[in-house]
Amino acid sequence: MKWKRSERLVDITLHLLEHPHELIPLTFFSDRYQAAKSSISEDVTIIKETFEERGAGQLLTVTGAAGGVKYVPQMASEEIGKVVSELMEKIGEEERLLPGGYLFMADLLGDTHLMDRIGKVFASKFAHHEIDVVMTVETKGIQIAHSIARYLNVPVVIVRRDSKVTEGSTVSINYVSGSTRRIQKMVLSKRIMQSGQKVLLTDDFMKAGGTMRGMKNLLEEFECELAGIAVLVEAEHHEEVFIDDYLSLVKLCKVNEKSRTIELSEGNYFEKGGA
């Protein structure tokens, strides 16, 4: 079958979206469509311009024998602003308020379309960092971790609260939760990480950062490197801060159970460079 340009454009777009951050040789496409490399180059140029015009991401083209094209997911700032606004509006809903000043978030974390966009927001910022793995601790951070990792095309590693038989031999650490000051445990399968890997930590919520510090300690046990920290919501607090270099989308400033109000502001995502 002979492919027309219009069909090639659709098919190449599909292929690139399914393989983010992967260098695809132009010969892959020229073989697939039985087309000249020069035609494929023109196709790629059209796609690149459309992606950039629309703010869907970059197409990096690498020339030479080992060359090809790589799709780097990026979200335009305007679009990121919309995602964060939507998130703030939803988190600020009075009905989320639970006894003790906690916020109900399970519905937001289970909203696959929202999580997908949040994953792209963080993946945009870390697009040009070296990241081998995204790590989180069970349970609520998993959907965010998966969404970010999908756009970065790297695996997810999940730290457990208890050792499980299905994890094989594990490394376990104790850490002090920042807000409750309780001693808690974290367990990670030994074979899931290799030393030297660069790790992006993520979670849905961070207060004093005790859990993040726990994960940082785990990284040291595995001789891995911290590549960044991404949290959905950070809570303002007056305790000792364990973590200072992180990105957050939303900041929870104040919760008043009596008047049932939730005060939020934008997180530090927009202040921090790196994209």
Add this chain to the structure above:
Amino acid sequence: MKWKRSERLVDITLHLLEHPHELIPLTFFSDRYQAAKSSISEDVTIIKETFEERGAGQLLTVTGAAGGVKYVPQMASEEIGKVVSELMEKIGEEERLLPGGYLFMADLLGDTHLMDRIGKVFASKFAHHEIDVVMTVETKGIQIAHSIARYLNVPVVIVRRDSKVTEGSTVSINYVSGSTRRIQKMVLSKRIMQSGQKVLLTDDFMKAGGTMRGMKNLLEEFECELAGIAVLVEAEHHEEVFIDDYLSLVKLCKVNEKSRTIELSEGNYFEKGGA
């Protein structure tokens, strides 16, 4: 800015992939590109044919005032076969064997590219079923649930093992685990589901099906309906079977710890209709 056909094709493809199972009015695109509806119709036809040719999914076009175009993700059988073969090859690796005959799977569940394709495999089968929610129990089923739900464009609901303050008021049930015969607990936030919802259950592993039966009981508590069951790996066993109508990708036939062999076969996915 005036969009050319080639740019429109790329942009419409992007938009459709980001909004699976969502009816998008053609006027959305004609407004966006300042183009005649007839031109957009032609664009859609080209994309539809390319998607079908490639086995990437269907484009359903609905005519009339409330009409539009809907992308229904589908994976071609040949591609599904490849995903299942890859999965079987990986699950069959001798190194996965843990003491007690358990299999180490955390790396596979954390492989975002593999999980994405597995999500599409199951979403293909359930593409024309009415599904409102994908449900799993923490922890290992979450990545599969998220991947399926993303392609179906529905939310994920996660059943917890213990009640947590951040879940608000909950419904809790006890159930008997099929393989260990122990009594276990499942907890689900009350406000996360509405009665009458149609629910697809999923998990990474199923033996006698006790956990699945537990989730089915939870559905009854919430007056929800079972819409299907999707498991990655089912284990052959001689105990009483609690669940009979499910889809599996891989069947674990026999594990021999002494000779360190893992016998696998294809699951029942290919036998069952419904796509």
